Amino acid sequence: MASSLTCAGVVWAFLSFLCAAASCVGFFMPYWLLGSQLEKSVSFGTFRRCSYPVRDESRQTTVMVEQCGRYASFQAIPSAEWRICTVVTGLGCGLLLLVALTALMGCCVSELISRTVGRVAGGIQFLGGLLIGSGCALYPLGWDSEEVRQTCGNLSNQFELGESSS
Template sequence: MSSGLSKVGVIWALASFLSATAASVGFYLPFWLQGWMRDEHVTPVYFGVFRRCNYPKLMKTGLIKVVEECGRYTTFYDIPSMSWQIAAVLVGVGCGIAILVSFTALLAMCIKDIFSETAVRVAGVVQLLAGLLIGAGIAIYPNGWDSIEVQQACGHASASYRMGGCQLSWAFYLTAGGAAVTMICAALSCGASKEKTFAYHV
């Protein structure tokens, strides 16, 4: 099969797929923020934008119990911070766009002339938008660290853009790395299409 992409274009397509996959996996997993609950023993607690693991739950008795399981919040409105709700939408939309562009780029590796030079540049602009959306979601996420649920795991020192006793975990960095590489891919798209050669007859 003949590719419609240049050598730079092949790198662009593969890097686009890897970055979109990394950002999407990081977005789905709850390992963005790690804290600890101390009751009978110390249990690690994890928060993502819409999922959590080993999360604290306030019982009717007034005591806080650690629910040792991973899962998403029951509804969108159960996400404990409006900042996290906004981040979930921004990162989710950005990841969706990045995946769409990456699949189209992979298709262009196999089918000749599926992309014109203009179409590749439009894809690059769309990719830049995807990276900016993911980046904006990541930037807004720490604003939600003042929620009661986070303070139960991170201590009362936690506030907007202050982690208190928590630390960022690997899925946060995976998503951020995916966003950064997606924006680099947008620049690579400028040289992604093969130059057309024309035969002139005298």
């Protein structure tokens, strides 16, 4: 198979794919913030959560569901900042993945990636990185939500995780 990339281009394609995969995995995993509630380990990210309290109406108590899952709806994400972070970071990951897969195809298909296409792809990668960075910068702003207070305690703040009292 002929390639439209130079040796540097092949390295770029491979590193692009690794970075895009790492960004997507990091975005998808719910381990951005760790704490405890009702003596159970709790973790959550922008749109997923592991171990969460549910009201058991039959026993009139709150029980912990020890499984991971997405929030029931977009509005169920704990804060507006986390909703924005989810959209912006997801868009950035999508752009990185698009460029990485295109670059990998360029390793196998001749004349797929020209100098101009490479420059545009680099610009798209830069934009994707900016989106991920700005999305991650917004994440700590959502720490005033009730969900974070329950998990990390009432003393938690952006740079002070506090301690869970539950």
